[in-house]
Amino acid sequence: MTTYPPNIAKLFEPRPRLKYLEHIDIAPKERSTPAVSGLSGYLAQLKSYDSEIQYTPTEGPIQKQQRERRERQRVQQAKVASDLARWNPSEDPQIQGDPFKTLFVGRLDYEVTELELQKKFAGFGPIERVRIVRDQRGKSRGYAFLIFNSEYDCRNAYKESNGMKINERELVTDIERGRTIKHWQPRRLGGGLGGRHYTKTRVWGGRTNTFGGPSGPRSVHQTRTAPRFGTRPAYSLRLGPTERRPYERQASNERPERDPRYGGKYGVYEKYKDVKTEAPYKYESRDSRDFRDRDARVPERREREPARDKKEDRTTRFDRSMY
Known part of the structure; x- marks a missing residue:
C-alpha cells in the first residue's frame, strides 16, 4: 500500500462491515412443531361421505350403443313371445285348403303378382289357389302359398321348382310345415328354415x-x-x-x-x-466355342470358323462377335 500514491491506495481500502439485521424466522434451535395425531378420528366422516354423495358415472358412446341394443332385443323378444302365444295356423281364416297339397314359395320379388306366379307354376299341374302374403299396407312380404289340386303335383313342384328364377331371383320352395309338423314355428317367431x-x-x-x-x-x-x-x-x-x-x-x-x-x-x-436334339454341345474347351449365334443349338447349323489365336485382344474379339 505504501508503494502506491494515496489516490490509488484508496481504491484498495476494505469496505465497511454490513449492517446487522435481526432474523425474521425462528432460529432452528428454538423451533418446535405441534404433535401429529392419527387419522382414526376421521373414519366416521369418511363413511358418512359415501352415503351422502352418490357417484353417477357418465355413459360413453359405446355403452350407450350397447344399452340401446339390449333394450331393442328385449322389446323384440317380448313381441315375438306375444305373437307366438297367439299364433295358431289351424284357426287362421286366411289359411285354406289341404296342407299336403300346399306349396310354400319364398324369396319372391316384391313386384311379383299372383297371376305371374300362377303362370310360372302352371306347368306342374292345375292350381286351385294362389296367395301372396301381404302386410297391412298391401305390400308383399316376399313369400306365397300355392294350393294344387292333387298331392302328386304339389310333390313334383316341391322337387323341381327349387332354384327356379322369377325376375332374376331364385326361389326357394318347401312344404307347408305349419299344419303338417308339430311344434313348428315360422321364421318371424324364431324358427323356420329360411334366411x-x-x-x-x-x-x-x-x-x-x-x-x-x-x-x-x-x-x-x-x-x-x-x-x-x-x-x-x-x-x-x-x-x-x-x-x-x-x-x-x-x-x-x-x-x-x-x-x-x-x-x-x-x-x-x-x-x-x-x-429333341441329338447332341447339344460337344466342345472340349470354352475358348473354342462360338457364341455368335446362340439360338442355333445344333453344332451342324453353326458357321464354323478356324480357331483364333489365344493371344488375340479380347475386346476386339467381343466387338467382332457382336457385329
Whole structure:
C-alpha cells in the first residue's frame, strides 16, 4: 500500500462491515412443531361421505350403443313371445285348403303378382289357389302359398321348382310345415328354415365363429380349390378342412395300352424323340466355342470358323462377335 500514491491506495481500502439485521424466522434451535395425531378420528366422516354423495358415472358412446341394443332385443323378444302365444295356423281364416297339397314359395320379388306366379307354376299341374302374403299396407312380404289340386303335383313342384328364377331371383320352395309338423314355428317367431345364416354359429377349423359378415361374394375359404385335384373345395366353413380324397387319376393297371407307334424302349418318350436334339454341345474347351449365334443349338447349323489365336485382344474379339 505504501508503494502506491494515496489516490490509488484508496481504491484498495476494505469496505465497511454490513449492517446487522435481526432474523425474521425462528432460529432452528428454538423451533418446535405441534404433535401429529392419527387419522382414526376421521373414519366416521369418511363413511358418512359415501352415503351422502352418490357417484353417477357418465355413459360413453359405446355403452350407450350397447344399452340401446339390449333394450331393442328385449322389446323384440317380448313381441315375438306375444305373437307366438297367439299364433295358431289351424284357426287362421286366411289359411285354406289341404296342407299336403300346399306349396310354400319364398324369396319372391316384391313386384311379383299372383297371376305371374300362377303362370310360372302352371306347368306342374292345375292350381286351385294362389296367395301372396301381404302386410297391412298391401305390400308383399316376399313369400306365397300355392294350393294344387292333387298331392302328386304339389310333390313334383316341391322337387323341381327349387332354384327356379322369377325376375332374376331364385326361389326357394318347401312344404307347408305349419299344419303338417308339430311344434313348428315360422321364421318371424324364431324358427323356420329360411334366411342366409349370416349370424348363425359356425364351426371351422376347431373354432366357433359367431360373426357371419355382410352379404356379398363368398369368402376365400369357400372359393379356394386345390389345383391338383380338380374343382374339389379345399375348405368348408362349417366342417373345416375337408378330408382328402384319393387322386382322380387312372391307376396304372387301368390305363389304356400305349400306341404301338410309340411303344419303344422308353414308351411315350420316343414320340418326341424327333423333336429333341441329338447332341447339344460337344466342345472340349470354352475358348473354342462360338457364341455368335446362340439360338442355333445344333453344332451342324453353326458357321464354323478356324480357331483364333489365344493371344488375340479380347475386346476386339467381343466387338467382332457382336457385329
